[in-house]
Amino acid sequence: MRIGILNTAESKSPEMRARFGRYANLFREKILGDEFKSIQFDVLSNELPSFANECDGYLITGSDAAVYDQLSWINPLKAFVRTAADAQVPLVGICFGHQLIADALGGRVVKSSKGFGIGLHVYDVANVQPWMDKVSTVSMLVFHEDQVVTPPQQTKVILSSSFTPFAGLTYIQAPIISFQAHPEFSSEYIDALLGLPDTPKLPQELLDKALTSINKPNDNARVVSWIRRFLKRSIPSKG
Numbered sequence: 513m514r515i516g517i518l519n520t521a522e523s524k525s526p527e528m529r530a531r532f533g534r535y536a537n538l539f540r541e542k543i544l545g546d547e548f549k550s551i552q553f554d555v556l557s558n559e560l561p562s563f564a565n566e567c568d569g570y571l572i573t574g575s576d577a578a579v580y581d582q583l584s585w586i587n588p589l590k591a592f593v594r595t596a597a598d599a600q601v602p603l604v605g606i607c608f609g610h611q612l613i614a615d616a617l618g619g620r621v622v623k624s625s626k627g628f629g630i631g632l633h634v635y636d637v638a639n640v641q642p643w644m645d646k647v648s649t650v651s652m653l654v655f656h657e658d659q660v661v662t663p664p665q666q667t668k669v670i671l672s673s674s675f676t677p678f679a680g681l682t683y684i685q686a687p688i689i690s691f692q693a694h695p696e697f698s699s700e701y702i703d704a705l706l707g708l709p710d711t712p713k714l715p716q717e718l719l720d721k722a723l724t725s726i727n728k729p730n731d732n733a734r735v736v737s738w739i740r741r742f743l744k745r746s747i748p749s750k751g
Contacts, residue, residue, distance in 0.1 A: 513547075513548050513549065513568045513569070513743065513744070513747050514548070514549045514550065514551060514567050514568050515544055515548045515549070515550045515551075515567060515568065515569050515570065515571055515743065516550070516551055516552075516553055516561055516566065516567035516569070516570045516571070517536050517539050517540060517544075517550055517551070517552045517553065517570075517571050517573065518553050518555050518560070518570055518571065518572045518573065518589065518592075518609070519534075519535065519536035519539075519552055519553065519554055519555055519556070519573050520555045520556065520572065520573050520574070520575035520577065520585075520589070520608055520609070520612075521535050521556070521573055521574055521575040521576055521577075521608070522534065522535055522556065525708055527704075528704060528705075528708070531704065532701060532704070535573065535574075536552045536573060538696040538697075538701075539571055539573055539606070539696055540552075542695070542696040542732075542736065543571065543606075543695060543696055543736050543739055543740075544571070544740075545736075545740070547740055547744075548740075548743065551567065555585050555589055556585055557585075558584060558585050558588065560588060560589065560592050561592070564592070564595050564596045564598075564599040564601045565599060565601060567601075568601075568602070568743075568747045569601060569602035569603065569604070569687075569743050569746065569747055570596060570601065570602070570603050570604070571603075571604045571605075571606070571609070572589075572593075572603065572604070572605045572606065572608070572609030572612060572613065573606060573607075573608065573609055574606055574607035574608045574609065574694060575607070575608035575609075577608065578608075578611075578621075578623070578658050579608070579611050579612045579615040579621045579658070580615075580621065580622075586612070589612060589616075590612060590615065590616035591616075593612065593613050593616040593617065594616055594617065597617060597683070597685075597686040597688060598686075600686060600687060601687070602687040602688070602742070602743055602746040602747055603686075603687070603688040603689075603690075604688075604689055604690065604739055604742070604743070605688070605689075605690030605691070606690070606691055606693075606694060606695070606696065607654075607655075607656055607691075607692060607693070607694055608658075609690060610660065610680075610681070610690035610691055610692050611658055611659075611660055611692075613681075613688060613690050614660045614663055614664055614667075614678075614681065614690070617664040617683070617688075618664040618665060619660055619662050619663045619664040619667075620660070620661050620662035621658055621659065621660050621661065622658065622659065622661050623657055623658050624657060624658065624659040624661075626659075626675060627657065627718070628655075628656070628657045628712070628714060628718065629654045629655070629656050629657075629675055629676060629692075630654060630655050630702070630706075630714070630718065630719075630722040631653070631654065631702070631721060631722030631723070631724075631725035631726050632651055632652070632653055632654075632725035632726055632728050632730055633651070633652060633653075633654045633673060633675065633676065633679075633693065634649050634650070634651045634673065635649060635650050635651075635652065635671040635672060635673045635676070635679050635680065635693070636648065636649055636671070636672050636673065637649060637650060637670065637671060638668075638669045638670055638671065638672045638680075639668045639669065639670050639682070640670075641668075641670060641682055641689075641738075641742075642745065643738055643741035643742040643745055644670070644738050644741075645734070645737075645738075647731075647734070650671065650731040650734060650735060651728070651729065651730045651731050652691070652693030652694070652695065652730060652731060652732065652735060653693060653694050653695075653697040653698075653699070653702055653726060653730055653732065654676075654692065654693045654694060655694065655697070655702060655705060656692060657712075659676055659678070659692070660678040660681070660692070661678070663678050663681055664683070666683060666684040666685045667681045667682065667683050667684065668681070668682050668684065669681060670682050670689070671691065671692075671693075676692050678692075679691065679692040679693065680692070687742075687746035689738075689739070689742050691735065693735075695732045695735040695736050695739070696732075697732070698732075699726035699727050699730075702722070702726050703723065703726065706719065706722070706723070
């Protein structure tokens with residue numbers, strides 16, 4: 513099984529790259545692991561697969577960009593999402609990827625009036641899917657300001673909170689799942705992000721709460737196992 517990582521971000525900080533490597537590598541190492549082969553596409557340079565079935569499935573990363581930004585690579589990526597959905601090629605979206613898939617398929621994404629969500633957030637599990645285990649809540653690391661406020665039709669909400677009602681979606685008519693939170697992040701990664709000079713100025717109360725929360729136990733490993741099971745169930749066997 514070969515998964516295409518559609519990379520929509522790259523750290524501008526030499527310190528972040530030296531410490532954590534390329535951003536796309538976090539998805540290969542932390543989410544896909546040794547169970548999948550992967551190839552990376554530099555979407556920021558307008559690199560996309562030539563056709564939807566070039567890979568067995570795709571994972572769209574987080575990004576500094578917003579889905580409503582007027583950047584040259586965003587509309588082609590949305591078009592590719594629609595093509596992949598029509599072709600029934602499995603897609604997984606994380607943070608920006610979650611938002612972009614929703615926007616591309618008829619949903620609505622905005623800069624939230626609630627402000628930034630940063631740190632460890634707890635989500636209710638709203639609809640347990642066959643690739644999930646039965647738990648009532650999951651705790652995940654987040655760093656976002658934009659949110660999906662209207663999900664596309666033919667979706668089910670799988671994760672929800674009062675701060676982020678549409679934090680996890682599964683699509684009924686195509687093999688697509690997406691999450692607002694970051695299962696590829698570690699507490700060290702968020703701590704490093706918050707220390708960057710170009711990170712938006714945040715209220716001290718929010719910052720203190722975020723820094724305290726990130727060292728608590730999280731369910732990243734559980735959500736990663738969900739993503740892997742989803743891909744294995746959704747990709748037809750070639751044997």
